[in-house]
Amino acid sequence: MPVSISATTLTKDFSSVRALNSITTSIEKGEIRGLLGPNGSGKSTFMKILMGLIKPDYGHVSVEGFDPSRDPVQVRQLVGYVPETPRLYDFLTGIEYLDFVADLYGLAPQVKKERIDEFLTAFELKGQGNDLLAGYSQGMRQKVALSTALIHKPKVLILDEALNGLDPRSAKIVKDTLVKLSSDGVTILFSTHVLEIAQAICQRVTILDKGNIIAEGTMDGLRAMAGGSTASATNLENIFLSLTGSSDVKAVVEELTAH
Amino acid sequence: MNFTKVWIITKSLLLSQLRATATSRRGSIRSIIRRPRVLGMLDVAAFVLATGAMFYISSLIVGTPIASTVAEYTKSGLVILPAIIMSMILLIGLIFEITSSYQFSSSDTANWLPVTASEYVLASALALVIYYSILPIVLIGGLMPLAYTFGLMQAWEYAVVLSIFGIFLGASVLEIIRAVLNRFSSSFYKKGGQAAIAIRAITGVLILVVFQLMFYPTIYTRFIGAVTSSFGPIWFVPILWASVSVAAFIDGSALVSVSFAMLSIALTLLLYYIAVVARTKYWVPMPPSIRISSAVYTPKSSPSFLGFLSATQLAIARKDLRGLVRRKEMLRFLALPGVFLATSIFSLSSSGGMSFFTYFGVFVVGISSFFLATSSVGSEGKAITNLYQAPVATKDFLIGKVTTPSIFGSLIGILFFIVIGALFESTHLAEVVVFLAISLVLSVELSLVGLYIGARFPNFSEAPRSSYMSQTAALIAFPIGAILIGITLAPLFVAALMATGLEGTFLAFVGSVAVAVILSGIFYALASGQVRRLLSQLPF
Numbered sequence: 001m002p003v004s005i006s007a008t009t010l011t012k013d014f015s016s017v018r019a020l021n022s023i024t025t026s027i028e029k030g031e032i033r034g035l036l037g038p039n040g041s042g043k044s045t046f047m048k049i050l051m052g053l054i055k056p057d058y059g060h061v062s063v064e065g066f067d068p069s070r071d072p073v074q075v076r077q078l079v080g081y082v083p084e085t086p087r088l089y090d091f092l093t094g095i096e097y098l099d100f101v102a103d104l105y106g107l108a109p110q111v112k113k114e115r116i117d118e119f120l121t122a123f124e125l126k127g128q129g130n131d132l133l134a135g136y137s138q139g140m141r142q143k144v145a146l147s148t149a150l151i152h153k154p155k156v157l158i159l160d161e162a163l164n165g166l167d168p169r170s171a172k173i174v175k176d177t178l179v180k181l182s183s184d185g186v187t188i189l190f191s192t193h194v195l196e197i198a199q200a201i202c203q204r205v206t207i208l209d210k211g212n213i214i215a216e217g218t219m220d221g222l223r224a225m226a227g228g229s230t231a232s233a234t235n236l237e238n239i240f241l242s243l244t245g246s247s248d249v250k251a252v253v254e255e256l257t258a259h
Numbered sequence: 260m261n262f263t264k265v266w267i268i269t270k271s272l273l274l275s276q277l278r279a280t281a282t283s284r285r286g287s288i289r290s291i292i293r294r295p296r297v298l299g300m301l302d303v304a305a306f307v308l309a310t311g312a313m314f315y316i317s318s319l320i321v322g323t324p325i326a327s328t329v330a331e332y333t334k335s336g337l338v339i340l341p342a343i344i345m346s347m348i349l350l351i352g353l354i355f356e357i358t359s360s361y362q363f364s365s366s367d368t369a370n371w372l373p374v375t376a377s378e379y380v381l382a383s384a385l386a387l388v389i390y391y392s393i394l395p396i397v398l399i400g401g402l403m404p405l406a407y408t409f410g411l412m413q414a415w416e417y418a419v420v421l422s423i424f425g426i427f428l429g430a431s432v433l434e435i436i437r438a439v440l441n442r443f444s445s446s447f448y449k450k451g452g453q454a455a456i457a458i459r460a461i462t463g464v465l466i467l468v469v470f471q472l473m474f475y476p477t478i479y480t481r482f483i484g485a486v487t488s489s490f491g492p493i494w495f496v497p498i499l500w501a502s503v504s505v506a507a508f509i510d511g512s513a514l515v516s517v518s519f520a521m522l523s524i525a526l527t528l529l530l531y532y533i534a535v536v537a538r539t540k541y542w543v544p545m546p547p548s549i550r551i552s553s554a555v556y557t558p559k560s561s562p563s564f565l566g567f568l569s570a571t572q573l574a575i576a577r578k579d580l581r582g583l584v585r586r587k588e589m590l591r592f593l594a595l596p597g598v599f600l601a602t603s604i605f606s607l608s609s610s611g612g613m614s615f616f617t618y619f620g621v622f623v624v625g626i627s628s629f630f631l632a633t634s635s636v637g638s639e640g641k642a643i644t645n646l647y648q649a650p651v652a653t654k655d656f657l658i659g660k661v662t663t664p665s666i667f668g669s670l671i672g673i674l675f676f677i678v679i680g681a682l683f684e685s686t687h688l689a690e691v692v693v694f695l696a697i698s699l700v701l702s703v704e705l706s707l708v709g710l711y712i713g714a715r716f717p718n719f720s721e722a723p724r725s726s727y728m729s730q731t732a733a734l735i736a737f738p739i740g741a742i743l744i745g746i747t748l749a750p751l752f753v754a755a756l757m758a759t760g761l762e763g764t765f766l767a768f769v770g771s772v773a774v775a776v777i778l779s780g781i782f783y784a785l786a787s788g789q790v791r792r793l794l795s796q797l798p799f
């Protein structure tokens with residue numbers, strides 16, 4: 001399969017903190033790649049570099065053949081992105097906001113109308129479409145953000161914890177949509193802390209820790225890496241905790257609840 | 260009231276305000292002016308500088324024929340000092356402080372921590388006073404050497420004490436406006452439609468203009484001056500009580516002086532009390548949920564007069580226009596022209612007449628476009644990410660962002676000159692047309708200048724006391740805007756001074772347009788470069 005996203009020796013520092021340390025990876029067209037890691041492991045930084053929102057200090061990235069730091073506008077035309085904390089314009093209504101984003105992507109009026117109607121219906125926002133976003137709940141705002149990422153039918157989706165705050169129905173719709181888009185050839189890079197979701201929909205998983213890729217591969221590959229076929233390595237949560245050295249959970253809980 | 264708690268809140272608000280203008284990508288603090296202590300040091304430096312400079316000037320004046328005139332001016336200065344400082348705090352507060360977004364009104368920790376309204380209002384007023392302390396300190400420091408030279412030192416000390424109450428009076432009024440605006444914004448909860456938005460914007464502007472006029476001393480002095488030839492009945496105006504007290508002190512009328520000082524202090528305490536009541540009664544931290552329209556969605560097509568804009572540029576401009584009329588924190592920009600024009604009407608001398616009005620009208624158009632444009636980048640806040648993650652090119656961003664302030668300034672210009680045209684139709688119609696045309700050109704020029712400054716010194720921080728441009732920009736913006744307006748209007752000024760007649764005015768108009776076009780070109784290029792740098796990566 002052709003490569004959609006590639007990163008070579010990607011490095012990024014913030015002052016004295018190394019957010020990414022010589023990351024090299026590639027994602028095939030149509031693949032759903034899960035990006036996992038503890039807080040501060042560099043997931044969001046990696047995604048922002050792919051979007052051209054921040055520049056790497058060293059290394060090279062390519063998204064659909066474009067370098068995001070050189071051709072950010074071309075990359076953004078092809079990519080749909082949901083940031084970790086979507087910031088919407090609170091003084092616009094849901095519809096006005098979608099309309100605004102659709103205009104930025106240059107969608108024709110009729111296409112715009114159809115797409116906006118589709119998303120409002122799918123995410124059950126039809127009744128609130130004309131309300132100001134200031135009055136939306138977190139889940140409703142997340143639905144709007146997801147709609148804007150999908151509105152222009154992107155070739156690549158970069159979703160930074162995009163299922164946060166969604167109700168079960170909407171989360172199911174998004175998961176199924178991602179699987180369908182993937183089968184249509186859309187590449188999806190998906191970060192989450194909900195490991196069951198990653199296990200359910202991702203074809204491959206990359207685990208970041210302190211700016212380094214500590215594991216990458218299919219579920220079977222990761223399982224083997226974390227301890228073969230032992231009982232503790234059967235699900236992604238245990239694999240993740242084992243690989244990131246976070247298996248002291250029980251001791252921490254006991255410490256916190258001790259009198 | 261727990262004063263320790265008040266001081267803790269004051270410090271946190273002050274830090275929020277100071278650092279809102281200066282946080283870098285990683286939250287490290289780069290600028291020097293980030294700590295209240297440094298602000299205090301700057302105040303001391305400003306006081307020493309102002310005092311030193313005026314001591315030197317005083318030494319030159321003593322023994323000269325103008326000494327007695329300067330002594331009289333010093334007396335007048337001391338008399339009006341409390342009123343001037345109060346209205347200064349009020350105007351600055353109105354322009355830079357009065358509104359904060361719904362988001363931070365509701366997320367302000369004071370909403371859920373155990374803080375009483377009286378503690379919060381006092382802390383908020385203190386934070387504002389300390390933040391802008393440099394301006395009153397320069398005035399007070401500048402007057403001290405003059406007072407010393409002319410034997411008015413005790414009067415200076417007396418005026419300073421009353422000025423401190425004047426500062427708190429101004430700050431208390433701002434707290435009242437804050438609470439009233441919050442209440443009336445939130446009163447639209449679950450009501451809506453375009454009419455509600457329009458009423459909200461108009462009422463908000465009226466509240467700001469009326470409050471500013473109510474506490475603008477010149478209005479009262481002019482009104483009283485018009486009624487009587489002396490300023491005898493000035494005691495009738497509460498905000499001038501402190502000035503009456505200082506005047507009586509200088510005249511040696513101890514009883515009158517003490518009485519009016521007491522009245523002035525009582526007024527300050529009363530307004531503080533009203534501010535506390537207003538906050539207790541009206542503070543509604545919940546963001547309003549407004550339904551704009553129940554109509555079925557249909558994609559909007561471009562207005563024909565904006566047909567030259569691309570879809571992206573138009574989307575940005577339309578979004579900014581909506582923000583201008585819908586965002587509570589943008590009300591000050593809508594109110595600014597009204598405040599300038601209303602206060603100027605009461606300030607101008609009758610001999611100024613038509614000429615003053617036309618020039619001042621053009622100035623208001625330029626400065627309104629300018630301030631709106633300087634804030635257009637920073638006012639995006641963190642939501643500017645929307646423009647980064649979409650395929651927005653430099654040119655689209657620039658033109659989209661310049662459109663709203665240009666339209667805003669042009670509309671003010673058209674409204675203003677229609678009124679002026681109606682007033683002076685018979686004698687000055689050609690002049691009105693010339694000034695209307697130059698104000699339209701100027702609004703585009705100043706929008707470009709403002710965008711350059713806004714993109715060069717943006718402040719995206721979203722804190723309870725954040726502004727939209729850095730402290731540096733806030734200091735340099737107004738002088739730069741005023742100077743560029745002056746340069747653009749210079750040919751018209753010269754023609755007016757030389758009394759060249761209509762033909763000369765027309766030639767001067769062509770000259771002014773040429774200057775405006777050249778400056779627009781320069782600032783378009785500068786703003787392009789700045790926007791390109793800004794868009795190269797996320798600024799936070």
